[in-house]
Amino acid sequence: MKVLFLFLSLVVFLFGAQSSQTLKLRQENSVTHESDHSKLQRSILNANHEVNIDYDDESRFVIETTIEVDVRDKTNPGKYNNSSYSNFSKPLSLGTSGYIELRELYFEKYVDDTLLKIGKMQNVWGKADGLKLIDKLNPQDYSQFILPSFEDSRIPLWSISSLTNFENSEFEIIWIPDTTYSNIPSSSASYAFTTSRIIPRAPDGASVVMEDIDKPNHILKDSDIALKYLMMLENMEVGFYYLYFYEDNPVLYNTYDSASNTASVQAQYERSHFFALSFDYAKGDFVYRVEAGFTKDKYFLNDRAIRGIQKSDEFAYIFGIDWYGFEQSLLSVQFNQAYILSDKGGYNVPKVDNTITLLYKKNFMNDTLFAEILMIHNLNDNDGLIRPKLSHELDVESMIYIGLDKFYGDEDGLYGEFKEQSRFTFGYEQTF
């Protein structure tokens, strides 16, 4: 890291580039409530440092690093010791209670109307709130499920991108050789998945054997490729997307040997094709948004299938309406449906899975007080998550905030399984 900073300093010195840097410190605590007492779940100190080096209007170096220490260390000890990261992207663990991570390191340059980027970065597609349909270029750190912001939980990848602007459209192509996948918390973690939607069930009394994970690691053969074309049609933005990729969540093939009463599970990553389109349209106080995607060859848990996995195509969409009718506020409602396009039965997830979300944001006191509430509700399992949050700007560079993450509903649901991990969070953020 020191060598890198020295190199960048030399570059700045030699070429007279302008640099700017931002250091953001955050202290955050989360408290859970068990039957009769409260428990400090996590108490973190997070430092995020970003340096921008601009040579001119056309080219820039960006480097961003994060150090985080959890003095409580109960959420997911040693979370970065798992094998979902490639060797180039794995954060450096500080014992079991912290890590240092190179979040971004890229160079970007405009060549005529094309922006070229190379390095470690986040590539963000889609506009949905609290849900991801098109935003699937970068894997996700699920060590706290979906509670951290997507900005923090999205795992940056080494990639090369080219984005060309035309008069009323843009075309982007991204090559991602980084074989890092989503960070799934270990079974001892606070937010370990237990829902039968994701985790196969072993018969009572059976011993479970986790076989070695079969993870792609070839930077050419196993790389992902992504294409996007966005265009403006009058007042409507229309997008077309294609992604040839490894699904970031492992497929858990599972078998049961009754003779030895042993269940074996093997995690394996599978490739898929993803085609999608999006559009948004503004009229009056409303903005209408649609994202729709078709996944060719997605792998689902299925008790009736050989090795417990059934391959099927999937169609999913999110329809959202944003309403700006109230003063200084946004009310957003989304409806998400996902269809398994197969005649077969026995799937562990519903063949038609329905989720609704509601987001309300309002600013007060000349944008010094911010209130928001996000609700996600799965209609099939009748479970969900409610997240009210209040933030206050103490000074131009400092904020305090309090929030609640309340899970409810069916304990075998994607959200209800974390009922015991509902938490109250408060924190302080200072920027330098």
Next chain:
Amino acid sequence: MKIIKNTVNIFTSIVGLSLVSSLFALDALEVVKKVNEREDGLSVVRDLKMELIDKRGKKRIRETISYRKYYGHDKKSVIYYKTPKRLSGTGFLTFDNKTKDDEQWLYLPSLRKVRRVSAAARGDWFLGTDFSYEDIKKETKISTTDFDFKILEEVDEKGISYYVLESIPKNKTLIKELGYSKIISLIDKDIFIARKATFYDERGGLLKTLLNKDIKKVDDIWTIHHLKMENHQNKHVSNFYFSNVDYKKEVKDSSFTKASLKRRR
């Protein structure tokens, strides 16, 4: 005979009043036209320091850079936050369209997403200031489709001659949309810039006062360098200080794309 004379007098008065009234209306539109036709450059790049002062006197400073360019009757503009660092990179892109609905996008670095926002909420406060989105968009120009105008009087003050212009939204929907029931502006007769404007809220109460100060020529274009907006209802004040105003610097079309918005370019 007396009856005839009285009738003539009444007739003359009615005609006279109508003539005066129509004369004022014509003058008012001419004044507005001259305000709107005032030269403000094909494009401009400028730094904007926003000083926001709450009722207890606590100051917050935001430093931004903005780009604006005309495309015929349409206008594109973008503003980026430089400080505070907490907001650095926040960008707001606006297409002010003549023949179709306006378009707006907001980029928040914390989300890394360019979010389309409704351009109909033009009466909302612009990013925590005392200016509305419409105030910012119009840049001291006056919408002829939203308001009816009347010259109330012509006054001289400290050696400057003014038209006192009353602007009233054409209907209740516009009053609600803009958040104003009336605007009284003092238009400098020589340079056709409002040096002062008083805004009244939807119910007719005094809302805020704008003072345009430090007006001087840049590249031969009259340019306001200090705008002070005082909200009388919440006692909040916004001072906008423009500097490094450059009408000659090339502003590329690519500055007004969503890709650029993400890149703070």
